[in-house]
Amino acid sequence: MKNIKKLLSIVLALCLVLSFTACSKDSSKTSKGEDTTKNQESTKNNENKDQEVAxxxxxxxxxxxxxxxxxxxxxxxxxxxxxxxxxxxxxxxxxxxxxxxxxxxxxxxxxxxxxxxxxxxxxxxxxxxxxxxxxxxxxxxxxxxxxxxxxxxxxxxxxxxxxxxxxxxxxxxxxxxETMGFWYNEDLFNKAGADTPDKWKTWDDFAIAVEKLVDSSEVETPFTLSQGWTTNILFTGLMMGSQDGRNMLADNVKDFNNEAFKQALTFLKDNALDKVTSEYFVAGDSDKYREDFFTGKAAMLFNGVWESGSFVGDNVTIDVNSIKPAVFPTYEDNQNAAIMSxxxxxxxxxxxxxxxxxxxxxxxxxxxxxxxxxxxxxxxxxxxxxxxxDYKKLEHESEGDYVVSNLAFACELAAHSKYQIASLGVDWGQDISDAIDGKYAGLKDGSKSIEDIVSELNQLLDE
CATH class of the missing domain: 3.40.190.10 (Periplasmic binding protein-like II)
Known part of the structure; x- marks a missing residue:
C-alpha cells in the first residue's frame, strides 16, 4: 500500500511538472513568436542586402x-x-x-x-x-x-x-x-616506291610522287578529293608555293587575272584533279575522302591537325603507325608552308x-x-x-599516346613552317571561297577552262 501511495505521489508530481512546463510554454508563446518574426525579418534583410551586393x-x-x-x-x-x-x-x-x-x-x-x-x-x-x-x-x-x-x-x-x-x-x-596541311600513309608510299612528303623539296616532288602512286597496283588512289573542302586546301597550299601567290592571298583580291592564281589552278588540274577517277572525286558534303584514307584506299588526306583524333576506332583499318602529318612544299627548295588561320x-x-x-x-x-x-x-x-x-616537349611527354603525339608533331611542323597563311575564306571572304569551290568540278571535267574561271570570278567581284 505504501508503495502504491508512493507511486501515486510520484505520478502526481510529474503531472504537476508537466502542467507547469506546458503553462510556461503557453505563456511564452507570444514572446517566442515575436522572436521568430524578428529572425525572419533579419533573414529577409540579409537577403535584400545580398541582392543589393549582387x-x-x-x-x-x-x-x-x-x-x-x-x-x-x-x-x-x-x-x-x-x-x-x-x-x-x-x-x-x-x-x-x-x-x-x-x-x-x-x-x-x-x-x-x-x-x-x-x-x-x-x-x-x-x-x-x-x-x-x-x-x-x-x-x-x-x-x-x-x-x-x-x-x-x-x-x-x-x-x-x-x-x-x-x-x-x-x-x-x-x-x-584552323591549322591545315595533310596526312599521308607511309606504307602506301613505300609500296609505290614514292618519296614520302618529308623528303620533298618542291611541288615538283609532289607531282612525281603522285605519278608513282597512280601507277602502283598497291594503291587505289593517291587521294580522294571533294568538290570543295579538300581540293580547296590543296589549292591554297599551291597558292602559298610562290611569293606572288602569297602576296595575292594576303591582299583583298581585286583581279583574278593573276599568273600565280592561274598557275596554281593549272598545277591542280594536271597533278591532282586529272589523277583521280570520278569515284574519288566526291560531293562537297561527302565524308568519303576521310573514309578512303582510314581504310587504306587513299595515300593522302588533306585536312587539319585535328584529324589526329580520328585515327582510332573501328572505322580505321590501317596501321596507325604508318600515318604521318605533313605540311606543303613550295617552289623554293626545302621551304614549307602551312595554312594557319x-x-x-x-x-x-x-x-x-x-x-x-x-x-x-x-x-x-x-x-x-x-x-x-x-x-x-x-x-x-x-x-x-x-x-x-613547346610542341617537341608535348610530343615527348605523350609518347605512347598516338593521338596526342601526332597532334603535337603536326602542330610543330605547322608552327615551324617558313610560311603561314590564312585560309581562302579568311583572306578572300567566304563567298569567294565558296565560289572557287564551285569551279573545281568544271575544271576536272573540262567544261570550264581556267580563263572561264577567271572571268566568272571577276564578275563576282564586280557585283
Whole structure:
C-alpha cells in the first residue's frame, strides 16, 4: 500500500511538472513568436542586402557555339568557361550561353543585333566573320591597346596579331587556329616506291610522287578529293608555293587575272584533279575522302591537325603507325608552308561600362593564357595560337599516346613552317571561297577552262 501511495505521489508530481512546463510554454508563446518574426525579418534583410551586393557585381553574357554533349571538345570548352566563372564569382557574374545551332547560330544572333545597332557583351564567332559590319558600326572594342601593354597576352595570341589586324586595329582574337596541311600513309608510299612528303623539296616532288602512286597496283588512289573542302586546301597550299601567290592571298583580291592564281589552278588540274577517277572525286558534303584514307584506299588526306583524333576506332583499318602529318612544299627548295588561320574569334561590345569591359578582357586573356593553351591542346585536340607552347616537349611527354603525339608533331611542323597563311575564306571572304569551290568540278571535267574561271570570278567581284 505504501508503495502504491508512493507511486501515486510520484505520478502526481510529474503531472504537476508537466502542467507547469506546458503553462510556461503557453505563456511564452507570444514572446517566442515575436522572436521568430524578428529572425525572419533579419533573414529577409540579409537577403535584400545580398541582392543589393549582387546588383553591384557586373553580369557578363557570353555566347558561344559549343552546345554538343556528345562531342568531347565542346564538353571540355564548356568546362573551361565554367572554371572561369567560378574563379571570378566574387568579382562578376559570367554567364556562358551555348547556342544550340552552334557557330552559325552565334553568327545569326550577331548579325541580327548589329542590324539593331547593338551586340552581346562578348561572343565567340568561331570563324564566322561579322567584324567589318560590327567595326563599321562602332560596336566592338579595339583589343590592340590591351595587347600592346601585356607581353603574356601578346605571346598567347600569336598570329592573331598579324592576321586580325585591320588598319592598325585588332577587333578579334581566337583561342584556336584552323591549322591545315595533310596526312599521308607511309606504307602506301613505300609500296609505290614514292618519296614520302618529308623528303620533298618542291611541288615538283609532289607531282612525281603522285605519278608513282597512280601507277602502283598497291594503291587505289593517291587521294580522294571533294568538290570543295579538300581540293580547296590543296589549292591554297599551291597558292602559298610562290611569293606572288602569297602576296595575292594576303591582299583583298581585286583581279583574278593573276599568273600565280592561274598557275596554281593549272598545277591542280594536271597533278591532282586529272589523277583521280570520278569515284574519288566526291560531293562537297561527302565524308568519303576521310573514309578512303582510314581504310587504306587513299595515300593522302588533306585536312587539319585535328584529324589526329580520328585515327582510332573501328572505322580505321590501317596501321596507325604508318600515318604521318605533313605540311606543303613550295617552289623554293626545302621551304614549307602551312595554312594557319586565326580567323574571327572573340569580340567585345563597346557599349559597356568599364567594369564589364575589364571582365571581358580578363576572359580573353584567360582563354589565350599558357594554362588554357595546354588544355586546348590536350583536351580539345586543337592548336592554340600561343607562341610559347613547346610542341617537341608535348610530343615527348605523350609518347605512347598516338593521338596526342601526332597532334603535337603536326602542330610543330605547322608552327615551324617558313610560311603561314590564312585560309581562302579568311583572306578572300567566304563567298569567294565558296565560289572557287564551285569551279573545281568544271575544271576536272573540262567544261570550264581556267580563263572561264577567271572571268566568272571577276564578275563576282564586280557585283
Amino acid at each position: 546588383k553591384d557585381i557586373p553580369e557578363i553574357t557570353f555566347y558561344h557555339g559549343y552546345f554538343q554533349d556528345d562531342w568531347q571538345p565542346a564538353v571540355e570548352m564548356r568546362k573551361i568557361y565554367d572554371d572561369f566563372a567560378e574563379l571570378h564569382k566574387d568579382e562578376f557574374i559570367f554567364k556562358p550561353i551555348a547556342m544550340e545551332t552552334g557557330g552559325e547560330g552565334v553568327y545569326n544572333k550577331c548579325t541580327q543585333e548589329i542590324a539593331a545597332s547593338k551586340i552581346p557583351d562578348i561572343v565567340d564567332l568561331a570563324g564566322y566573320n561579322v567584324i567589318p559590319a560590327a567595326s563599321e558600326a562602332d560596336l566592338i572594342i579595339d583589343l590592340k591597346p590591351y595587347i600592346d601593354e601585356d607581353e603574356n597576352f601578346k605571346n598567347g595570341i600569336g598570329v592573331n596579331i598579324e592576321q586580325n589586324n585591320m588598319d592598325g586595329k585588332i577587333y578579334t582574337v581566337r583561342d584556336q587556329l 586565326a580567323s574571327p574569334g572573340y569580340i567585345i561590345a563597346k557599349n559597356q561600362d568599364k567594369a564589364k569591359i575589364d571582365a571581358c578582357i580578363e576572359f580573353v586573356k584567360y582563354m589565350t593564357s599558357q594554362e588554357i593553351a595546354d588544355k586546348i591542346f590536350t583536351k580539345v585536340m586543337a592548336m592554340p595560337p600561343s607562341t610559347v607552347l
